[in-house]
Amino acid sequence: MKGKEKQTYDAIVVGTGISGGWAAMELCRAGLKTLVLERGRSVEHGDYPTANLDPWELPYNDRVPAHEREAHYAKLGRKDYVLRQSSKDFFVKDDEYPYTEKRRFDWIRGYQTGGRSLMWGRQCYRLSDLDFTANAREGIAIDWPIRYADLEPWYDKVSRFVGVSGRSENMTQLPDGPFLPAMPFNCIETQFRDRVQQKYPERRVTHGRAAHLTAYDPEVHLGTRGKCQYRDRCIRGCPYGGYFASNSSTIPVARATGNMTLLNHAAVREVIYNADAGRATGVRVKHSDTGEETEYFSRGVVFLNASTLNTAAILLASKSDAQPNGLGNDNDQVGRNVMDHHHRIGASGSFEGHRDQIEKGRKPNGFYVPRFVNLGTKESKRDYLRGFGYQGGASRDGWWRLVREADLALGPELKQRLLEPGGWSIGMTGFGESLSNPNNRVTLNYDLLDKDGLPTLTMDAGFGENEALMREDMGTYAAEMLEAAGAKNIQIFREEAHPGFSIHEMGAARMGRDPKTSVLNRHNQVWNCKNLYVTDGAAMTSAACVNPSLTYMALTARAVDHAVSELNKQNL
Template sequence: MNTGQQTPQPDHYDAIVVGSGISGGWSAKELCEKGLKVLLLERGRMIEHVTDYHTATKAPWEFPHRNARMPDELLQKYPVQNRTGFAITEATHHHFVNDLDNPYVEDKPFDWIRGYHVGGRSLMWGRYSFRFSDLDFEANAREGIATDWPIRYKDIAPWYDYVEKFAGIAGNRDGLPHLPDGQFQPPLPDNCLEQHFRKSVNQQFTDRNVISARAAHITAPTKEQTELGRAKCQFRNMCMRGCPYGAYFSTQSATLPAARRTKNLTVRPHSIVNAIIYDEKLGKATGVRVIDEQTNQWHEFRAKIIFLNASALGSTFILLNSRSNRFPNGMDDSGQLGHNLMDHHFHVGANAIYERDLDKAYYGRHPAGLYIPRFRNLGQDQQPFKRGYGFEVYTGRQNWDHAYGLEGFGTDFKEKATQFGNWTITLDAFGECLPYYDNRVQLTSEVTDKWGQPVLKMDVHYRENETLMRKDAREQAVLMLEKAGFSNIEGFDSQAHPGLSIHEMGTARMGNDPKTSVFNKFNQHHAVRNVFCTDGACMTSSPCQNPSLTYMALSARAADYAVRELKKGNL
């Protein structure tokens, strides 16, 4: 087992994978299982499964501040992560990036949420796992927007099957053509409020469906999953601390142990990839240039193929910084590198209270709830905006803290204060952002990071299409809660900045034409054929579904293609 210690290592490999998050873990696993010697580079520290989840089983009273607040001296390191209202707590802060060491420049507000460690954001992700359909893959071509996706659903469907079986996805087969069914384990059970809401909306609205969220949580472990040390979900809902049961999909619980058992994997943490090395005589990449995070020493590692999986913006940074005589402005001929940055817009919808079923509670803590798939701009429904949105539905019972607002004293007051409060529900929309050329990132030396590198400058904002979509999402959330008999309904629109959804996409998109895209239909660089990218950077549009499952499928598909091409001598 690689412990993360810096030991002497060779500098030549069959493949280098940059980044160890959701897509990087998949790339490493697939390449290792196909017999390649793989170097997995991670810019942050090592986190070993179970043993390094130091807060995973701690109770609130075991933290200095009862996990209720962060001391000011710690919060100073997380100005971006903390300003978002994200879950930066005593139990989770170590999984988020130190913003002071890793700055960026904002022409317009952009909330860049990052985790620099082995496993990346696979340790902190929301775990919702949905397929894209041809409604999504054909949208750009149908509407004359940006460029066409180079693939269709039939190209990726077998790879969705493949990654779902390995990862473990809980869900129902709902028969919706625009949200294809997958290879599911039993769904997460509904509580009584979810049962009521699902039944009410499905009966009263013929144009929409409330379904179980499809989430990367094991509910019925397969033999393969058990052999990797994974077990079923325990309903603790403390996932962001790291799951010692391996119940949700992460690099640590799934792809990393699978890659390690091949004996073909070398993991090198503390390795900041600065650029790809390009050989102009050979016309291909020969390796990567790395800064050691701890020693500041520079290293070069060589390989036959390189997979970029450093996150959408991380991979784009590397491509932009990979300059040579052949590529004076970064490794791209299309002029699209750094452009078309997308992120789902969200934090718009409605909250409400349900005053019935107060005699009912539920066991455990729900790691995922309900989902309302996109219902706008399907068939005859034509809205003043393009594309659509889906709702994540969160429910729960108010705890004892509802008593803060109670008046009274004595026995009756104490009795009320020790009971659960009302049931609550939130509908939060995730909407598609169109690919705008001038939503972009670029390198700047106005600020440098701790290692003297230039940083990314963000110039991204939502436009009229997203604004119109948000107005409709808020109205529809309120309407559904009214029809379902809720009270104290409040619509909301927090005007969240790009980045906060943590679904960065675009900036090095796929396409058929090298003049308008960076990577081809196999996620292969148009001009540098032994460089691949299968993280969010390659996305051609941003369907409203959570994208991580698609990154997994694209990674497995691209690795299969790359190895076949390598064996043919084409790389």
């Protein structure tokens, strides 16, 4: 093969994260020769250098020195638990990939094979029709073009492959699925559940629904995976494949078909658009390791899964005579309607008793309290729209509590106390929905380029009055539940919340029913470029209050099925 023919594939996928891995796997399984482009470095499953290091083996007590934070992680360092010696190499350096803030935005990125699927929070929940119908019901933004019934079989499909542990609750606002066994509650979590249920029957406490294999089936959980080992070092990468990540699941399965070509250090500059045909013919790529630029072509489909804001950036940069404002942006909707969940608000409290009980292992999961406000009943109505859920867990203090006890003398007493765990406590955090707002947007900044020579983004997004009203209840209700459970020393924490911090950025190329007000149709196709699909967080029309990754995967599986069907019918 020569020239263009050598660079032509049946399909192109941009990104290898949660949704990109799914697109790659499903397209390859369907028999399409698929080029998968990752702008970051190669990370194979097992390339997790700190995964087996103990705390004393990590430099600086697992902290990043101030001079390094200031030089490379000025913005990432705002999310303190992320920036550690043990995990920093999976996150983007702010000085290499800068962005501009009109309003504060905490953009947290991972550029490598697997993207942020290596270090995500692994909580997996479904949107319900309460969420899919909310915009239309309340006159906010635009209506979703799909309902729960459209996505339910795809939720089931991806849930089985991912392996989601949890417990069925038969709640309309939190649809169930084919769960693996839930990670058991410890004694205090059980007490919390029982007493909250007794005093507040409408506030259900269930097990967190997490992408961890509590039971392993080699015929279902394909790739290089095994059972969760309860190490709770997930952010460093899991050598056991106990949690779901592209590196240990979808990418190996795609590779095994023989149909995948994966290129790293391949930053997509733009999508190539043929206006006469109304289709994407390929992508222009900047190879960051060589500095060369290359065009790759698709005879079939292109899937954009670069993560919400990077996908928007690629669309905005894909300008032509036919699309002067960017591909799919005739209506000025690309880059708008950016959403994220707001959190950093909740409560904590200590518990007496149960000193004879302690957990074995380090369970990487806790409890979940589903939304219980604004459910369509008079009792649940509040003076704001939408709602929130809580994530939390109980644990016993370790040896570090003794640092606070300055009056404790050195010697045998200290040694004995070091061997004894401290008291029990619970911490719980609310995650609230934000409303779609066209003034929350990102735009391209050609005056500031990243290390790959691509234009950067300017962020102009924030939370509004509805979110502020909601946050008052989020703190108060958390404290109420802890009090009902018997907690002492209850403290409500309320910290400033800014978009990006929850790492659930959504919107920017939303689905809809009308090309005048949306970027994508009900099958995730760009309206004026039907062989171009967007199935990452950019496609979301509203945010709901649950972690969104399972929805991204379900949308991707559904869209690939549609794309393959249309290709077979020669409609694309």
